[in-house]
Amino acid sequence: MNPAERHGGQEYNILARRYSLYREARAANLRRWARHTRNWAPIGAVTLNPERESVVAEALALEKETTSAA
16 A cells, blocks of 8 residues: 555555455465465554654544544
């Protein structure tokens, strides 16, 4: 996922499609998958300076607004 896709709010749709694709591939060939597939859940806020709690809190608040509006 690139920053533009994430910034544009496309991450949820992209991750859902990837999850679906992997689930179908696993069902089609169980022997290929020794364990579960990767976790395709969104990771939440990402910052360049995670030690700045105010930046993280603001990003999380904005994310909540975005997901509740959708």
